Amino acid sequence: MKKLLAALMTLSLLVMIAGCGGAKSGGSGGTTVKLKIASVTPLSGGQSTLGTAIANGAKLAIEDRKADLEAVGVVLEPLPQDDLAEPTNGPTIATRLVGDKEVIGVVGTLNSGVAKTLAPALKDANLVMVSPANTAVILTESGYPHYNRIVARDDYQGPAAARAVKNTIKAKSVMVLHDKTEYGQGLAAEFVKEAKKIGLTVVNGDGEGVNPKDSDFSAVVTNLLNTKAEALFYGGIYDTAALIFKQADEKGFKGSFVGADGLDAEDIVKNSGGAANRVYYTSVADNVYGSKDGAAFVERYDAAFKSKPATYAVYGYDSANVIIEAIISYAKKNPGKTPTRADIMKAVRATKGFKGLAGEVSFDNKGDNPSAKVYLFQIQNSTYPGASLGEIK
């Protein structure tokens, strides 16, 4: 017993010594600091087109601002993470990001559901998030100091889509489906709310969920034809949307297909067959590629990644740029100081009037971007991206 006690005493002593030693390590005063901006999006799976676009956009932003960053002594690296669009992966990825001391900011996520698990796990580490795509209302209503988004929320996008169905597409009745995810269901609920307000008939009550992993949607399609709805609104992502649209078209549905920014990907054209040219989607950016800067972006993107960028690439680019801007402005104000995560978190939230490719970015005290607008697009001649039909008022 005596020996054991002695051993324990030595042990606790060692623990204390080691603890003191450990606490001091970390933090350096060199002339350049190495930092990372992580992106958290699906890089494989049904939604990888969107997720990869965001990750690539962030990469391109870091590449483009290299010189500016080096001028203030920062070497920045991208750290793309794959969340497979599954909320369960949020905490795992968060652990990894928090553990990597060089990670200073996060671009992501694509899916609101993933953000819901990722955001709380990053909160204590003060690791700033700028989402290029999350629309769930609750995310900015939870009082997170580190969570920001550049896109419009469900309660802005959903109603805008409803107004577009009534005013631009000129349908009188609409069937509402969603994919039973945070994003899709939230969007559909806001769509239905506005539709009822402006006198647009929703033929199936408050909307109906489908299993996005299913392949056969004949039941809902039969129902769609039976109700004689003139449009189909789908709250969800392009992979399932394309399947439903195609099966509806094959069964003889002649109305329009409407969705939000989840449909904004090339695969919606490729996979929806004869339905493609009746697909409308909303987006928070107006025809980015028409402008001079936009065209240049497409060119650089194509050169770097050998593919045409989906619109989300621009959001990813802008989101990363918001963080980069914050790093640079902090470094200019505090020369020689290594920014902590909390510093960057505060600097990002203070963003006002940043001119991004997709539009202006400012953050209010919740982390929402009040300057976000919503535009309507239609696929024409089976080509992606669709033609802009202008801002939805």
Next chain:
Amino acid sequence: MQEQLSILPQILTDGLIIGFLYAIVALGYTMVYGVLEFINFAHSEIFMFGAFAGFEVLMLLQKLNLIATMPELVSLVLAVLVAMFVAAAIGWTVERTAYRPLRGAPRLVPLISAIGVSFFLQDFARVIWTATRGNFHQAVPAIYTGSWTIGSIQVPHRAVIIMIAGVVMMYGLIWFVNKTKVGKAMRAVAQDRATAGLMGINVDRIISLTFVVGGALGGAAGALFAVRYTSVNPYIGFILGMKAFTAAVFGGIGNLAGAVMGGLLLGIFEALGTAYLGPLTNGVLRGSEYKDIFAFLVLILVLVFKPSGLLGQTTSEKV
């Protein structure tokens, strides 16, 4: 309710179509179970590989610009044949590596191994198609895009293909099992493995063959699925496999005609449930949201009230 009833013919047609799909997958389960009294958990994944094989064939034909120039039937037959071959090879390999070493072990052991194989194959497909095509979610080149309209019912050509294939596969299999020498040997092995061995039947070979035939069936079903839905991913087998298994149990597992009957009834039941759950509960429960539960209900009810299924024989459990 009146307008709900007016779509009844279409709902029944939809149910019948999906029922044929369950039926052709169920044939594979019931075939293997009939011989080995063993649920081949990996069958749904072999089906999935068949779908991917069919997809690859059609992609190749499209690349060579043959889909547009050749008769559609040639593309279809090519896709199905290649898929059958690939799936049969996988079936054979799985039996050789994961099941054969465990013959004679306690019941739980091969079952757990089969679950392992199923999981492995599913993820393996994900890895392969992520690595080769950049994404595991793929759109299949479309053939047979037209459809017929009979009165108020609308039937796509692709669905008719599955119906025809279902009937052909069922009768072909019944003929194979009952009339051929190999089929006779299979029945002998199913009845009494040891005695069959004593009668000069190479039991190992017959079991291998069972998996090859079962695999080929799954492969054909997979290719037909790819043609029908023009979309494949590694997870198509999971839910479909469970429903097909339910169909096999429903019809009486081990009985080939029963599997088809079970598939059709399950398909119709599911379609009716999905369409009418909403109206029946006054919109409180939505059918499409509970769609996947109907098959499970059928499974539980059958197992509780008639475990031998519709056409199965009541057998006393072998001790």
Next chain:
Amino acid sequence: MKALFRPIGAALTKAIAWFTARLHNEQTALQTATAFVAIAVIVQVLIPSSGLSILFSLLSVLGATNARIKPLHKWILAGVPLLVALPYAGTHNPSLAPLMVQMFIYIGLALGLNLVVGFAGLLDLGYIAFFAGGAYVYAIFASTQAAKFSPWFAEHAPQGLGGWWFWAALPLALAVAALLGLALGLPVLRMRGDYLAIVTLGFGEVIQVISRNLDTPINITGGAPGIAPINPPSLGPISLGSSTAIYYLGLLFTVLVGIAMVRLEQSRVGRAWAAMREDDIAAKAMGVPLIKMKLLAFATGASFSGAMGMLFAVKQQFINPDTFGFMESIGILAMIILGGLGSIRGVIVGAAAVTLLRFQFLRDISDYFANWGLPPAIDVTKYQPLLFGLILIFMMIYKQEGLVPAARPTVDINALEGANPPVSGKGASVAR
């Protein structure tokens, strides 16, 4: 192939159990164990973020409990890394405590599933459903969710119940999960292994579908978006929301489940289960009430799962239906198969190993490969299903009894023959 894997498996088994279990001299065993624990603690504190130091700490705990020393010494030696070193290192490495809690949850789940599959021989592929039950019982009333369907809550506790609810919910979660277990057990009573597997698998899916859709007509589960945030538990005035507090809570839960398991295994019920597993007909002939015992196994196993579900809700502060997928059920199955079906010690080792692999080592490996410029789309952290599949196949083919096999009470036939002669024939019938 077989010739290659057998020795590797044997070597692994030995490597895991070698260090102190073989030292018969108590003094030497104590010294070795102490030294081992001391080194592990130092390494853990110096390098808190490395997966290897966590592994080392856990091995030291295993070694200490394995050693042939007095129980008191065992508890003290195992307690130092678990009670002091790991939580301390956790304050330096924020990812450590959640990882450890996840491990405790999986150990608890694996022990519970082991009761159903390993003790009673009933293959349950929908085990995660009970976990979901427990998680929802706590989460619904410890968040704003309850106010969405109950006017009473909307008026009196719009933010959900406080931390005391955790302790009140515990028996409720156990009961709900046990009832779910009975609900599953009743229709499957007469089914054999393979039917049972498919039905339980379906049950797991159904519970997921229901929890996803029970936001209408009354919003009970929060639907697909799930429930967040969930209030942390508290002990009197002290909030147990910090990751260190949750760590201790998890440790407490797991130790309690572990003790319950050991007691159960040695009880009359445990022996009845074993008899049922080995040969249900013989067991019935010997007077084991099969139906009662099967239901008891389902209900008991389920209630452990429910308790762990509560812990999970506390740890994540967020639950949604996607958290309770089939992958989790298979993951837990892989843990108990790897460790050794029916072996409590083995199951703990298996659960710890698979958790470390899933959440730490695959990540380390993928970071390593990422430095080589491999595209993130073929990131090895996503190879979990592949890994589970391989574990199941390889263990079944090469080592069915697992890495740390169950120590069954064995009877020496020769000794028996001396005392009372065999009843009839040779001793072979006794050996079976």
